[in-house]
Amino acid sequence: MDYMNKVSKLKVIYGDYTLGLRGINASGEEFSYIFSYGAGGMESLVIGGREWLYRVPKPTFWRALTDNDRGSRFHLRSGMWLAADMFLNCVSTRVRIDGQETTMHEAPENNRYTPNEVAEQVEICFTYETITTPSTQVEVSYRVSPDGTILVSVYYHGKQGLPELPVFGMRFIMPTEADGYIYEGLSGETYPDRMAGGIPGVYEVKGLPVTPYLVPQDCNVHMGTKWLKVHRSTTRNNVDKGPLAGEKKSYSLCFASGEKPFAFACIPYTAEELENATHQEELPPARRTVVTILGAVRGVGGIDSWGADVEAEYHIDAEKDISYSFMITGA
DSSP states (O other): OHHHHHHHHHEEEEOOEEEEEEEETTOOOOEEEEEETTTTTEEEEEOOOTOOOOOOOEEEOOOOOOOOHHHTHHHHHHHHHHOOOOHEEEEEEEETTEEEEEOOTTGGGGGGGTOEEEOOEEEEEEEOOOOSSSEEEEEEEEEEOOTTTEEEEEEEOOOTOOOOEEEEEEEEEEEEEOOOEEEEEEEOOBBBTTHHHHHEEEEEESSSSOOSSSSSSOEEEEEEESSEEEEEEOOOOOOOOOGGGTTOOEEEEEEEESSOOEEEEEESSHHHHTTTOGGGSOOOOOOOOEEEEEEEEEOOOOOOSSSSOGGGGGGOOOOSSEEEEEEEOOO
């Protein structure tokens, strides 16, 4: 069987509360993805036998406060987004098989399917509702092609009466600490109002550096990114020899921009973990990789740290819609 025949269809597995997809990617590696109706998102992303997800990816609305955020009392105006970031309710799930809307195929209705179900394209869309006042919704769609490429489309519905957003994007937590990453975009740490010194190019970062501010805060955001490739050589699978046998073989996951470049951060901590530490030594040991793919980022200001706000053009208006997309592939 030649390669084109191998990738012409996705194998679809209709679970009781999950939808599974399997196939072979362009590199000849097997992939398997699991989407959970109960957990409200993508539950497993396995490529070449290695798992890339530790938690279900969810929309993110919060960044750890910067010194300038505290100085301008931004957190007192927009603090509800921290709660929305931590507690998000998935209110509906839609599935399209080859463009046709279908049910979620829960038990016992899913029993009518055979082990040999296939499709040319599968799209699953999760709708989330925030616990803000007023509440609003975010839609996240995963469209999977036979070669394993996942097109992720994210749509935030603006709602009148909501305070400014710190960020808006998707957070992916990986099972182990990455060895580093490569990206094409602007050099160094950049934010919407701190881009003038960034030089376009391809850059490699060793490890997962966290800027050693006296008080931990948001850091290592990179604007104007075309693609990001994250490298790991360890897993949580006890039967995976990996570096324990002296075979430190790296494997990668790639995030590529859709219609426009994205911003990202790749560090060992969530925004909440950074927020909870008042000094560097209070941060937990680095165990995992937290990748945030961002469609909107608030500026950091810096005119002074005693009350001056970020300039108006670098705010994120939560009353307006926000949409962006990106692709996930094995690399």
